[in-house]
Amino acid sequence: MTDASGLRVVAVADADSFVKWSASLLGAVPGLRPQLLLVRTPLTVSAEQERAAREGTGVAATDVTRLDLAHVAAWLDRQRPDAVLLAGRGPFVRLLGRVIDSLVHRPVVVSGLPGMAIPAQRGALEYRRHTDLLIVHSHREVRAFAELGERIGVPVPLALATLPFARGPHGGRRRAERAEARILAGGVSRAALADRPTEPVADAEPRPGATDVVFAAQALVPADRAARADIAALLVRAAEADPDRRVVVKLRARQGEAETHLDREPYTGLFGAARPRNLVFSHAPMATALETAAGLVTVSSTAAVEALAHGVPVIALDRFGVSKSLLNTVFVGSGLLGGAGEIVAGRFRRPHPAWLRDNYFHPAAESDWWDRVQELVALRRAGALPPRRVPAARGGALHEAWHRASVLGREDRSISGRLALAVGAPAVRLLSGVRARRSPEGASTWADPSTDYTLEPNPFADSLRR
Structure with missing residues (x-):
């Protein structure tokens, strides 16, 4: 990744996951001191959520500005950034795209998604079709969005980045690269849902000094209250099975705070008052929660990738099946899918090496997003990059x-x-x-x-x- 000295880049965000993603992505560029502009919407992070999202990214509190939408255009005109990273849900990206269309000095406009994005969704592409570059995080996602764009006639330039949370603090990426190096020369095959392997990777050895079972709660899946209550009961069983370990329910938002996605059945309301003392709630950053984790449980959270990068084994819970609507088909072929019995027994898994390179653990040299941004900035400065304007609404x-x-x-x-x-x-x-x-x-x-x-x-x- 080349040095970014001399380039001005602003991330424009609102919701918690997008703030964490954009700060982590830009904070890893050598020589770049990014600015973070938070636009006030119902999803905008609280001060505490912002602090947690920035932790470890290198983005300081002094690099953050909060504004109403009405003041964004004037602020950007004063800052004159070379590139703007629009980091929000699709309608937010489209709205801010219209603001950028009004600027005197138009920057390069980049967008992306803050985590795993399989399946590639039509809406995600449609809303970002007028940005100069769409960042995705795996070779599989590059293929999926390219195929989707071809299918619906929406060609959007794509670039590959390393998922910021897949870097790991202590050689997580090096472990992944050593694992993928063992892939046979024939390359990585694409696994269909029907190809789900029956044999998992061998259970992982316990991490010294780490005993917690961390559950990454999600707002969207499973959506059914009964299924979420079933997960809560499973976590109680896991806590009762071994009182010497903590079962940590990792939540995204405190009471009164917003999340990227609306949580209609929060887990805090699914446990009885007499829950085991070793079953606790946590709002700490995921990286902090993983420091004491023996294993991570999720249905389909990007936290699984973050855990693997930290050397923490994972179980992707398949108790309710494997389907696009559960957002867990990405784990087909990974060896990480498992059921309730494995969670209660603490039999967590490492991923199949053949899954890694195609799914978020490609070698860092294959990430080309920053080179693409610099190329686009050079073209814009030379007047050779036509703007991709958001059209007026048909109504x-x-x-x-x-x-x-x-x-x-x-x-x-x-x-x-x-x-x-x-x-x-x-x-x-x-x-x-x-x-x-x-x-x-x-x-x-x-x-x-x-x-x-x-x-x-x-x-x-x-x-x-x-």
């Missing part, structure tokens, strides 16, 4: 107001925004219902195991408005 001013109010929520105090929400919210619900009824049963690509992408909207009730 005119009221539709524009709907887009803005959908992202800003209560932070949008305009009359047009309130009117657009009053008219638009029922219309969107009606349209979604009509589309659902028109979809042929069984035709959804969310149920298709032969691809790593989806064409339909995601099935999660996950509005930006809270």
Whole structure:
């Protein structure tokens, strides 16, 4: 990765996972002192979430600015960055893209996703189609988004980065590279859902001095309350099976704080008052939680990659199956999928070497995102990079107001925004219902195991408005 001296780069973000991702990604570029601009939306991190997200990234509190959307354009015009990293959910990226379109000195516009992105979702690509570069984090994701773009006619330039959380503090990447070096010369095959291996990698040896079982809670999956209650009961069993170890439920937000995704059934409400004393909740950064972890449990969280990079073995819980709607097909072929019995017994797993290089542990030399950014900056300075502008909404001013109010929520105090929400919210619900009824049963690509992408909207009730 080449030195970034002389380049000005700003990450524009709001939600916790995007703040952590953008600060970690830019903080790892040699010679770069990135700025972080936090735009006020219903998802914007609290001061404590911001501090946790910045920990270990090299981005200091003095590098962070918080603004209302109305002041973003003037601030960017004063700063005149060479590149802007739009780090937020799709509608946020589109809204900020319109702001950048208004700037006198247009920067290179980069976007990306803050974690594992298999399956590649149509909405994720559509919302970011007008950025100059889309960052993904594995060779598998490069293929998936390229195939998706070709399928729907949305060509977006792609670049590969090392997932910031896959670097590890003590040689996690070197361990991964040694493991992938053992792959046979024939290369890495693509595993379909039907190819799930029956034999896991041998159980990992306990880490000296580390005894915690860390569960990475997720807002979206499983969505069903009964399934989430089942996980809570499983964690109680794991705690009762060995009172000398802690079972740590790692949460993303405290009471009153927002998360990137809406958690309708938080785990704090799924345990009885008499839960075991060694079952605890934690809001510490994931890297801190992993320091004392003997193993990590998740359904499909990117925390699994972070754990492997820290040398912590993993169980990707397949108790509810393996499907795109559980966001866990990425683990097919990894050797990490396991059930309740393995968790209670503490039989955590290392990944199959053949899975690593294709899935987040490629050699660092293969990450080309920063070189691509520098090339785009040079082209923009030379006047040879045409802007990829966000087109006006097809429904005119009221539709524009709907887009803005959908992202800003209560932070949008305009009359047009309130009117657009009053008219638009029922219309969107009606349209979604009509589309659902028109979809042929069984035709959804969310149920298709032969691809790593989806064409339909995601099935999660996950509005930006809270």
